[in-house]
Amino acid sequence: MKIRCTCGFVIRDNTENLPYKAYILPDQDIDVACVGEEPSPAQLRLWDHTAGQLTMLWQCEVCGRIYFDGPSGKVFGFKPESTPAPTNLLRSVWGEGWAGLVRGDWDTRSDGVGHGELTWTEDAGEGHFEEFEDVDRLKQRYDEVFADLHRRSLVRDALLLIDGTTVHTWPGADQLQ
């Protein structure tokens, strides 16, 4: 989806882990939501009930306006009273140290022609996407991206699949499938 901000900037929501998007966790629910070692039955019930129902909000990275998704899909905008307003209010609590995902995937079709994709996030949430027609080039690029992010402690987990077979994985990636 896209939100055209009053300032003219277009806020895009077409990928995951956006640094300018958040979900509202009501104060009435936060005690239940704070997960300990093992989720309690109440926590599981909350997540079952609220998955996909938490109110979303987005912040314009240019002017700082905040948009809430309201009932019936209508979006409501709120303008900061003072300017300049901070425009990174919704980013991860980890800030610049936010660690993202690296995903590489190659599929060989029945006619022998293959296609690969590589996605990753860095710079506190900016998404990257590259496509490949050569499996060795995909592997090489995956290795480069992973090594760079790993060196900077900016990768949470990584996974490279070639025709459905795990070629490389880094902690926990399989569990997140």
Ligand SMILES: [Zn+2]
């Ligand atoms: Zn704006």
